[in-house]
Amino acid sequence: MTGYIEPMVGRYVHVDIDGTMHRIYFEEAGQGIPLVCLHTAGSDNRQWRYLLADEEFTKHYRIIAFDLPWHGKSNPPANWDGSEYQLTTKRYTQTIRAFCSALDLDKPVVMGCSIGGRIVLNLAIDHASEFRALIGLEAADFQAPWYDTAWLNRPDVHGGEVCAALVSGLVAPQSPAEARMETLWAYKQGGPGVFKGDLYFYRVDGDLRGRTKAIDTTTCPLYLLTGEYDFSCSPEDTVRTASSIAGAEVTVMEALGHFPMSENPAQFRRYIAPVLEAIKQKHSS
Amino acid sequence: MKKSDPVSAVFEQLPTLLERDAALIQRGRLLDVDCLLGSTEQAWHVAIRAGRITDMVPAPVLMRSSAFSYRATPDAWTAFWQPMPKAGWHDLLSLTKRGEAVLEGDIKPFMTHLQYFKDLLALPRNAGGAA
Numbered sequence: 001m002t003g004y005i006e007p008m009v010g011r012y013v014h015v016d017i018d019g020t021m022h023r024i025y026f027e028e029a030g031q032g033i034p035l036v037c038l039h040t041a042g043s044d045n046r047q048w049r050y051l052l053a054d055e056e057f058t059k060h061y062r063i064i065a066f067d068l069p070w071h072g073k074s075n076p077p078a079n080w081d082g083s084e085y086q087l088t089t090k091r092y093t094q095t096i097r098a099f100c101s102a103l104d105l106d107k108p109v110v111m112g113c114s115i116g117g118r119i120v121l122n123l124a125i126d127h128a129s130e131f132r133a134l135i136g137l138e139a140a141d142f143q144a145p146w147y148d149t150a151w152l153n154r155p156d157v158h159g160g161e162v163c164a165a166l167v168s169g170l171v172a173p174q175s176p177a178e179a180r181m182e183t184l185w186a187y188k189q190g191g192p193g194v195f196k197g198d199l200y201f202y203r204v205d206g207d208l209r210g211r212t213k214a215i216d217t218t219t220c221p222l223y224l225l226t227g228e229y230d231f232s233c234s235p236e237d238t239v240r241t242a243s244s245i246a247g248a249e250v251t252v253m254e255a256l257g258h259f260p261m262s263e264n265p266a267q268f269r270r271y272i273a274p275v276l277e278a279i280k281q282k283h284s285s
Numbered sequence: 286m287k288k289s290d291p292v293s294a295v296f297e298q299l300p301t302l303l304e305r306d307a308a309l310i311q312r313g314r315l316l317d318v319d320c321l322l323g324s325t326e327q328a329w330h331v332a333i334r335a336g337r338i339t340d341m342v343p344a345p346v347l348m349r350s351s352a353f354s355y356r357a358t359p360d361a362w363t364a365f366w367q368p369m370p371k372a373g374w375h376d377l378l379s380l381t382k383r384g385e386a387v388l389e390g391d392i393k394p395f396m397t398h399l400q401y402f403k404d405l406l407a408l409p410r411n412a413g414g415a416a
Contacts, residue, residue, distance in 0.1 A: 146379075156393075156397075157393070157397050158397070161397075161400065162396055162397070162399055164400070165400035165403065166378070169376025173375050229372045229375060231372070231376070231382055234373075
C-alpha cells in the first residue's frame with residue numbers, strides 16, 4: 001500500500017440502552033487511559049478525527065469517539081417507528097454509561113462538547129466515581145436561547161442548509177476555511193429533526209442550574225474549556241457554572257468558537273494538551 | 286430623507302459588492318424578496334430577485350412593504366465589518382442575541398436563505414468595511 005492510511009479504526013458495537021439494542025459506530029486509536037469523546041448536537045464523531053490522529057495523545061490514551069444513535073453511522077434502533085426523536089438527560093446518560101460498559105472501559109475519561117459538555121456535568125453530578133476525569137468543552141449548566149429550534153425541522157425549509165447556517169456563526173473567524181467547511185458539512189448531513197431533537201436535551205430537559213454545586217471534584221476532576229467566540233455557550237456561561245463547583249478548572253480558549261476540536265484543531269491542541277497531560281500525571285502518581 | 290454616515294455609505298456599496306460574487310448570486314438564485322436592511326439610524330428597502338439586488342432605496346418610502354427587517358446599530362455594523370471582528374460582534378445572530386440588532390417581520394425568507402444573508406451582509410468585511 002502506498003496511500004496514507006490514518007491510524008483510527010472504525011467498528012460497530014451492539015449496546016443495550018434501556019432494554020433496546022443499538023448498533024453503535026465508534027472509532028478508536030491508541031492505547032492507555034480510555035478517553036471517550038462526545039460530539040456536538042446534530043453532528044457526529046468525525047469532529048474528533050484530528051484528536052484520534054494525534055500520536056502524542058494516542059501514546060498514552062485509548063481515544064474513542066462514538067456516534068450517538070440517529071447520528072453519523074449509528075442508525076436509529078431497529079424498532080424505531082418514525083416518531084419524533086428527542087434526546088433526554090436520562091437517555092443521554094444511559095447511552096454513555098452503556099457504551100462504556102459494552103467496551104469494558106475501566107474508569108474512562110469523558111470529554112464532550114456542547115451537549116456533550118452539558119452531559120459531562122450531569123455525569124459529574126450523578127456518576128462521578130465511574131470516571132477518571134471529565135472534560136466539558138463549551139459547557140454550562142444553562143445558556144440563554146438565541147433562536148427558535150422549530151426552524152431546524154420543517155418541510156418548507158432545507159434542514160441541512162438552515163442547521164449549518166445557524167451554527168456557522170459559532171465558528172471563530174480565525175478558523176481555517178477547510179476545517180470550518182468540514183465542521184459545517186456534518187450539519188448539512190444530519191438526519192431530519194436530529195439536531196432539533198438533541199436540542200430538546202439542551203434547551204428543555206437538561207437545565208442543570210442549581211444542581212452543579214453537588215459536583216465533587218475530589219472524586220473526579222472536572223475541566224471546563226470554552227472558546228471566546230462561542231456566543232451560544234459563552235465564556236461567561238461557563239465561568240458562572242464553574243463558580244458553583246469547588247475545584248473545577250476553567251479555561252477560556254482564544255480564537256476558538258463552539259467546535260474547538262474540529263474548527264481549529266491546532267489551536268485546540270494548545271489548550272487540551274496540558275489537560276490531558278495533567279490527567280495522565282494524576283493517573284501515574 | 287437619507288442620512289449621510291459611514292455605515293450608509295457602506296450599504297450603498299452592497300449591490301456592487303454582490304455583483305462581484307458569482308457564487309453568492311448562485312446560492313441565492315431561488316431567492317426573491319423585498320426586505321429592509323440597514324442600521325437603526327438608516328435602513329434601506331432592498332429588492333432581491335434571483336439572488337441579485339435589483340433595487341435599493343433608502344427608507345422610509347411611502348407605503349412600501351417588506352417581508353422582514355434586519356437592522357443593527359451603527360457601532361455594531363462597524364464592529365461586524367472589521368477584518369477580524371471581535372467575539373460577539375462577528376455574526377448576525379450574535380448581534381441579535383446581544384441586543385445590538387433586531388430581526389422582525391416574516392423571517393421565513395431570511396431563515397430559508399440564512400447563509401446567503403450572512404454572507405451578503407458580511408461582504409463589506411473584505412472590502413474595507415466602515416471607518
